[in-house]
Each structure stands twice: as C-alpha cells, then as structure tokens.
Amino acid sequence: MERPATQGQRPGDEPALFLEPGQLAAAIRRPVPRAQLGRRATIALWALRVLVIILSAMVIYTFFSQL
Amino acid sequence: VSVTLREPRDAAAGPLLTAEDWARSRDRGRVHRARGGGRRWLLLWLLAGPGILAMLGENDGPSMVSYTATGAAYGMGFFLPFIVVTFAMAIVCQEMCMRVGAVTHRGYGQLVLERFGPVWGWFAASDLLFTNLVTLIAEFVVIRVGLAYFHLGPVIAAGLGVALVAVTLSGGRYWRWERIVLGLAVFNGLFLAAAIMARPHWGQAARSLGTFSPFPGGSLNTLLLLVASTIGATVTPWMVFFQQSASADKGLTHRDIRHGRLDTILGGALAAVFGCGAFIVGTRLAGHAGAGIQGLAGAGFPSALAHVSGHAVATVFAFGLIESGAVAILTICASTACSAGECAGVTASFNSRPRTATLFYTANITAALIAAGIILIPGAPLLSIALNANALATVLLPVTLVFMILLASDRQLMGRRANTVSVNVAAVAIVTFVAGCGAAYGIDSFLQAAHLIPGG
Numbered sequence: 001m002e003r004p005a006t007q008g009q010r011p012g013d014e015p016a017l018f019l020e021p022g023q024l025a026a027a028i029r030r031p032v033p034r035a036q037l038g039r040r041a042t043i044a045l046w047a048l049r050v051l052v053i054i055l056s057a058m059v060i061y062t063f064f065s066q067l
Numbered sequence: 068v069s070v071t072l073r074e075p076r077d078a079a080a081g082p083l084l085t086a087e088d089w090a091r092s093r094d095r096g097r098v099h100r101a102r103g104g105g106r107r108w109l110l111l112w113l114l115a116g117p118g119i120l121a122m123l124g125e126n127d128g129p130s131m132v133s134y135t136a137t138g139a140a141y142g143m144g145f146f147l148p149f150i151v152v153t154f155a156m157a158i159v160c161q162e163m164c165m166r167v168g169a170v171t172h173r174g175y176g177q178l179v180l181e182r183f184g185p186v187w188g189w190f191a192a193s194d195l196l197f198t199n200l201v202t203l204i205a206e207f208v209v210i211r212v213g214l215a216y217f218h219l220g221p222v223i224a225a226g227l228g229v230a231l232v233a234v235t236l237s238g239g240r241y242w243r244w245e246r247i248v249l250g251l252a253v254f255n256g257l258f259l260a261a262a263i264m265a266r267p268h269w270g271q272a273a274r275s276l277g278t279f280s281p282f283p284g285g286s287l288n289t290l291l292l293l294v295a296s297t298i299g300a301t302v303t304p305w306m307v308f309f310q311q312s313a314s315a316d317k318g319l320t321h322r323d324i325r326h327g328r329l330d331t332i333l334g335g336a337l338a339a340v341f342g343c344g345a346f347i348v349g350t351r352l353a354g355h356a357g358a359g360i361q362g363l364a365g366a367g368f369p370s371a372l373a374h375v376s377g378h379a380v381a382t383v384f385a386f387g388l389i390e391s392g393a394v395a396i397l398t399i400c401a402s403t404a405c406s407a408g409e410c411a412g413v414t415a416s417f418n419s420r421p422r423t424a425t426l427f428y429t430a431n432i433t434a435a436l437i438a439a440g441i442i443l444i445p446g447a448p449l450l451s452i453a454l455n456a457n458a459l460a461t462v463l464l465p466v467t468l469v470f471m472i473l474l475a476s477d478r479q480l481m482g483r484r485a486n487t488v489s490v491n492v493a494a495v496a497i498v499t500f501v502a503g504c505g506a507a508y509g510i511d512s513f514l515q516a517a518h519l520i521p522g523g
Contacts, residue, residue: 017088017089017092018092018096018098018099019088019091019092019095019318020172020320022172023088023091023095023172023318023320024084024088025084025087025416026083028172028173028315029412031181032171032173032178032181032182033181033182034181034182034183034184035182035183035473035477037183045183045187048465048466048469049190049466051502052194052462052463052465052466055462055505055506055510056462056463056509058509058510058512058513059455059459059462059509059512059513061513061517062455062509062513062515062516063451063455063459065516065517066448066451066455066516067448067451
C-alpha cells in the first residue's frame with residue numbers, strides 16, 4: 001500500500017485499494033443523470049437568476065459610482 | 068464500507084487506475100486502519116480538514132477587517148452575537164456540502180452542471196469566478212496592510228501570496244496541501260490573542276452576547292452594508308464549492324459523515340471565536356476615531372491599535388491579517404481551480420499530477436497571479452474593492468445555496484442521506500434571510516448611487 005502511486009495500473013496489480021468503487025477517478029467522471037425539474041421549480045430558478053443578475057448589476061453600478 | 072480490492076481482475080476489463088486513485092487510496096488506508104483499530108482521536112485527526120479550512124478560510128482578510136471596522140464603528144453590541152449567529156448559519160450550509168461530497172464523491176460544480184444542465188452549471192461557475200477574483204484581490208490588499216505595518220511593500224505581499232500557492236501545489240497530494248494550509252490556519256487564533264491582549268470590557272462583551280444589544284443606530288444604508296458584509300464574511304459561494312470538492316478529493320465516504328459534521332462544527336466554532344476576537348479588538352478603537360479608519364491603503368488598523376493598545380497588540384493583529392489573507396488565498400484559489408476543472412469536465416484534484424490536471428493547476432496559480440498583479444497597479448481602487456467584496460458575495464450567495472439545498476435534498480443522488488425536513492426548513496430560512504439582506508443592500512445602495520433617494 002505504501003509504495004508510490006503509479007499511473008496506468010489496474011486494480012489487480014495492487015494488493016489493496018481502499019476506495020469505494022464510486023470513488024475511482026473513472027467512476028467520478030461518469031456523469032450523473034439530469035434532474036427532472038417541474039415547471040414551477042424551473043420558473044422559480046429562472047426568477048432567482050434574473051433577480052441575482054439585476055442585483056449584481058446594481059452592486060457593480062454602485063461600485064463604479066464610488067470610484 | 069470501504070472496499071478492499073484484492074482479487075486479480077481481467078486486465079482488459081478493469082478500469083485504469085490513476086495516480087489520483089492511488090494517492091486517495093493511501094489516505095483511505097490510514098482511515099481504514101484507524102477505524103479498525105478503534106483509534107478515535109487518530110480517526111478524527113485523519114478525517115478533519117475540509118470543514119475547518121472552509122470556516123477558517125472564510126475568516127479571511129476582508130472579513131476580519133470588516134469585523135474590526137464594525138467593532139470600531141459601533142463598539143460592543145448587536146454585531147458581536149450576530150457574528151456567532153452567522154457562523155451557526157454557515158455550519159448548516161457547510162454540513163450539506165460535506166454530506167453531498169461524501170456521498171456522491173463529486174464536487175459542487177460538476178454536480179450542478181450534470182444535474183441541472185450547462186446553463187445553470189456555468190452560471191454558478193461564473194458567479195464563483197467573479198466573486199473569487201474580487202475576494203482574492205481583497206486578500207492581497209489585506210496582506211499588504213499587514214505587511215505595511217512592518218514597513219514592507221506591496222511587491223512582497225504579491226510575491227508572498229503567489230509563492231504560497233506555488234509551494235502548496237507542489238507534491239501532488241491532497242493530504243499534503245490540506246495539512247500545510249491547516250498549519251497556517253491555526254494562526255487565525257492570533258485575533259483571539261490580540262483581543263485578550265487588548266484588555267477589552269469582558270462583562271460588556273458577555274452582556275452583548277446575551278442580549279444582542281445595544282442595537283446600532285446610524286443610517287439604514289450603513290447598517291445594511293454592515294449586515295450584508297457580516298453575512299458575506301461568514302457564508303460565501305467559494306466555501307460551498309470548496310468544502311464539497313475538498314470532501315470528495317479527501318475521499319470522505321458516507322461512513323465519515325459523523326466526523327465530517329464534527330469537523331464542520333469545530334471549524335465554525337473556532338472561526339466564530341476568532342471572528343469575535345477581531346470584532347473585540349475593533350471595539351478598543353471605538354471612541355478613538357476608529358469609525359473613520361479606512362486603513363486599507365496604508366496600515367490604518369494596526370497603527371491605530373498601536374496608539375490605543377500598544378505595539379504588541381498591533382503586531383499580533385498585523386500578523387493575523389497576513390495569515391487570514393494567506394490562508395484565504397490558498398482556499399479560494401483551490402475552489403476556483405476545482406470549479407474550473409469540474410465545469411470543463413477534466414480532472415480537478417490535488418491528488419493528480421500537473422500533466423494530467425493541467426487546467427486545475429493552471430487555474431489555481433493564474434487566479435493568484437491575476438489578483439497579485441491587480442494590487443500592483445498604481446491607483447487601482449483597492450479600498451473600494453475590499454469594502455464591496457463581502458457585500459457582492461452576499462448578493463450572489465442565494466443562487467449557490469439554492470442549488471446546494473436542491474442537491475442535498477435529492478433522494479436520487481443522496482438516498483437516505485438526503486436532507487431531512489428540519490434541515491430543509493433551516494436551510495430555506497437561511498437562504499431567505501441572506502437573499503433578503505443582500506437584496507435590501509443592493510437596492511438601497513443602487514438607489515443612493517443613482518441619486519434616487521438621499522444618501523445616508
């Protein structure tokens with residue numbers, strides 16, 4: 001276990017690997033499925049985005065007006 | 068349960084193991100042995116890190132300056148217990164990040180991108196990159212303030228920050244990076260030491276903590292700025308990205324959630340105590356023109372403290388500022404790099420080598436270089452950037468937190484470790500409060516700047 005890590009090995013090459021299968025880099029790169037959002041949730045998220053964009057623009061305007 | 072793969076596999080069928088896998092496996096091996104041997108303290112030592120770093124990293128330069136400025140402006144009162152309340156809010160948010168990271172083994176940016184699509188994913192990442200850059204500039208400014216007390220210039224501040232990032236990145240191990248940053252973060256306690264050395268009115272502090280009073284007066288805008296800054300000093304978008312990515316990179320699993328909670332609570336408690344320390348130091352300046360000190364361009368607070376409480380307090384405080392900026396530079400650069408790698412769909416791990424995680428390492432060092440470069444520009448509006456960094460983070464925070472709640476409540480991802488109803492109620496209340504304060508501050512400031520209402 002304590003020998004330096006070597007890239008490109010396969011699980012059988014090493015005596016023990018203390019990782020859950022889902023923790024392997026290859027497994028982490030496998031995408032999770034898209035969430036199915038309801039119409040109301042989608043509208044709420046868009047509303048939040050728009051609100052945040054407007055507020056950010058206000059803060060940025062305030063910042064530049066202070067210069 | 069951590070799986071020990073012992074049996075040989077078909078070489079053609081088994082997945083290729085990367086250096087990242089082996090490095091993480093070595094760390095998990097130690098956890099496995101500590102747990103098997105019933106060594107509880109060793110287990111806590113091995114599993115602690117992401118929570119403490121997120122919380123102490125958020126006790127960053129602008130936050131400590133903000134706490135000190137509030138103490139200097141208002142003295143003991145409402146804001147002292149309010150700091151504690153905001154850290155309680157931070158613990159609720161950060162516990163969700165840790166849990167999602169431990170169960171899914173994925174970072175926040177990757178999950179938002181994959182679960183909610185590229186529009187939301189890139190929006191969240193853009194939020195983060197923008198606030199991180201502004202905050203990083205503020206961190207370098209605060210290091211500059213701390214060093215200015217020792218008559219050292221901005222070039223040293225810029226060089227120190229970039230060198231720290233470069234040194235901690237070498238080694239290709241998450242564990243090494245985490246332990247170096249934890250070692251530095253311990254010195255956040257300098258603010259508590261400065262508070263004790265400044266000999267404050269402890270009875271008054273206890274009364275304020277118990278009664279949330281006296282409530283501050285003054286203009287609504289100033290009050291909103293201070294409330295928004297205090298929230299922004301405690302819960303920020305980068306913390307969410309950082310703790311989830313760090314928990315995954317460290318290799319936490321669902322078996323480690325209890326220790327992850329302890330790590331988060333311990334971090335929150337330490338950060339609250341040290342944050343209150345910075346506030347209490349500031350109260351020593353109340354009545355000594357403390358409210359008027361905006362010392363980011365020079366060495367305002369340490370110098371003022373030297374006059375009021377002596378050079379020893381000022382020196383400890385100045386070292387504290389340098390530490391708070393340095394640790395935050397490391398954690399914020401890390402969150403920037405994780406987010407960039409996760410959103411681009413490439414390796415984003417400290418356990419990877421630079422040649423296999425080029426974007427991760429490049430983003431990490433580039434973020435530091437850009438911020439360092441900006442503080443060296445003559446006449447750059449550093450004071451304004453530093454003062455607005457926390458307020459901007461507060462305005463952008465609700466989006467990050469809403470997605471965090473959605474991920475942590477997602478039974479398809481989290482199974483039985485999804486948020487309970489009580490956690491969701493607390494989380495939604497926090498988001499509503501943060502969004503309300505951010506919106507009120509943003510709108511009020513804008514109306515004043517546009518001369519639509521009289522200034523405060």
